[in-house]
Amino acid sequence: MGMLDGKVVLVTGGSRGQGRAHALTSAREGADIVIVDVAENLPTVTYPMARTDDMTATVEAVEALGRRIVAMEADVRDQAQLDAAVARGIADLGQIDVLIANAGIWTQAPFYELTDDQWEEMIDVNLSGVWRSAKAVAPHMIERNSGSIVMISSVNGLEPGPNFAHYTAAKHGVVGLMKTVALELAPHGIRCNSIHPGAVRSGMTENQMAFDMYAGGPGGTIDDLIKAGKHYGALKGSTFMAPETIANAALFLNSELASSITGITLPVEAGHLLMAGVNVSPVD
Template structure:
């Protein structure tokens, strides 16, 4: 019997990275999965976003574990898209027990140089999108008087991030949103919590702009990305973390083990928040 046996989990940003990890982890513990992703590029995002083949790959991974999956192409910026995704999930599985609001984007730029579209896209996906996801499942969960919502925040929701103010602002907002959602849904027996990932090796970071940021110069390499990642963490031998580490925490939060846990923020950062921001002597 798995931790999520016969549950139904809706995951946004499910095509790859942390979203795929959430889908696979949930399926491995007995859940059927509603896979939601926009699978298209946003012009202000400087790295390639997921494609339809990525979403198909995630579905195959879930099905290989003996669980069912449906693929829904939906943009979290659109309430109509998300409402339709929920309806498709209900038609396929009859219920939705858990939401993992994971879809997100990243870009960089000094706040005084950001153009309005870059700011708007960031807030629309990373903050407004979370609100719309929670809104889409809320009525169904309220009717059943049960449910769990897990939101992907960021360590940048707990400390300032120079060079990506718009991302930091959105993630700070996510924590306030989560706490209010948790408070409003508590009378219905519904829980809401937030995971704040540290440095994660995913499609959002495994690209040239991130290599340059981590290396501290143009032309950064994957090798520098891995080597310098040790300076972000405190735990021995940890650099950029596997997305599955975030999924492990979401499993806990969505399971009966966390039945009395709501409104909390869990950093999964390999001890980053214990540091002053830089590990000058990492243990490799």
């Protein structure tokens, strides 16, 4: 018996990385899947984003597990596209039991150098996109008096991060959104929680922008990323985590094991938030 037998799970940003891990982990536990992804680059994002072939690979992997899947290209900045994906999922698979609002982007610049476009696109994807996703599934879940929503935030939804104020602001905003959604939907038997990943290997982190950040300058490599990850967590042997680590946390929150858990922030970060930290660039 799987932990999600008979359930249908909708994953935004489901084509690769954490999104694919959520889809496959849920499918292994008996769920049918709906994935949506914009499947194109966004103007302010400097690393390559998921493409249609990534979505196809996720579809094939879910089907190889013997589960059904609906895949649609949809942009979390567009409510009509999300509503259409939910309607398609319900029509083809019968219902939507779970939403994992995973779609997100990451870019860097000091807050005083961010352009309006960078700020607005970040907030529109990483915060407003989560709101739109929850808004798309809420009427159906309310009608059924059942459902679970997991919003993927970040450790930067609980602590600051240098040179990505727009990302940090969006991820902090997800916490307030999650708590309000949890409060409003509790009378309908619907739970809502947020997960706060630490360092995770994915397309968002395995790119030149991230390599250079962790190397401290241009020319960074994957080795710099892994080395930096060893300093990130408190747990022995920790470094950048596999996406499946986050998917397992979502699986717990979406299962009956968490049937009385709602409105919580769940860090998954190898003990990163336990550490006081150091000033790596002191100024006299």
